[in-house]
């Protein structure tokens with residue numbers, strides 16, 4: 001099915017990307033890293049930036065008031081340092097990652113506890129983490145996109161919580177770059193308008209925000225459009241960076257292996273996405289949400305869908321890998 005024999009991995013993505021001064025990264029499944037030497041080898045060979053898929057989220061780290069479990073986060077930081085990779089921090093506040101114990105804490109204590117937590121984790125990785133996704137997915141979907149008022153963080157910290165989180169992160173590390181991260185905000189539309197409106201307001205208030213993460217969880221057949229260009233240009237026009245933070249391009253499989261046509265279509269999407277980043281102003285990183293189809297969130301969360309990443313389940317490069325490589329080579 002996959003004609004991987006013609007795919008040259010002698011110049012890994014990280015080498016090609018370094019020539020373009022673009023960090024190229026992926027998220028890391030800590031269980032795979034610990035248990036699968038091939039996973040670790042491909043990761044170290046191909047990428048020069050890593051982000052934890054789950055290990056840096058509050059529910060993984062924040063065990064109680066002033067009680068933190070940094071064992072997994074330290075493991076990833078050590079791996080990154082050993083392989084000369086930079087580390088992205090994901091994420092400080094996300095409505096889907098609220099430690100259970102915090103839900104029963106007295107509401108009046110929550111702002112103080114959150115500030116302490118942000119200071120603890122950002123401070124601990126000061127000088128190590130180069131970019132933090134400070135707030136993740138604060139906005140709702142659909143035509144009336146606006147703040148998720150049902151979010152635990154909104155309800156306990158107040159409508160101003162995004163500003164507070166950026167301010168607290170900046171207090172803990174004045175040099176780290178701070179991002180707002182969201183999905184389905186790559187195009188022009190209600191969601192991306194809401195993201196743009198939010199970051200524009202933060203900028204105008206003098207909040208220390210440096211960039212926008214565009215997750216790019218895409219569907220096979222996606223191609224870059226003028227809308228995508230307009231969207232990233234308006235972000236860059238605010239003086240903000242932007243990064244592709246969670247790229248994957250899923251396809252409908254219904255239990256079958258991907259067809260040759262499907263993987264070729266996917267390759268064109270990956271190529272477009274990388275070229276968008278290389279040709280438009282302000283893109284400072286390109287990150288995929290995993291790299292092998294053997295370790296991807298898609299099959300578990302989107303039934304019947306999968307094969308979303310540049311390596312197949314046996315860690316063989318797919319046409320998508322070649323497309324990324326070609327885009328980086330400029331050919």
Ligand code: G3I
Nearest residue numbers: 053054057090091096097136137183215246289296297301
């Ligand atoms: O660790 C437990 C394991 O002990 C247990 O046996 C297993 C059974 O379900 O669950 C395991 O935890 C799961 C974890 O992934 C590790 O696989 C959680 O249930 C599951 O909720 C968790 O899902 C993650 C999800 O975020 C929620 O945190 C996905 O891996 C991760 O890819 C996904 O990532 C998000 C980004 O952070 C934000 N943007 C969207 C993206 C995709 O949803």
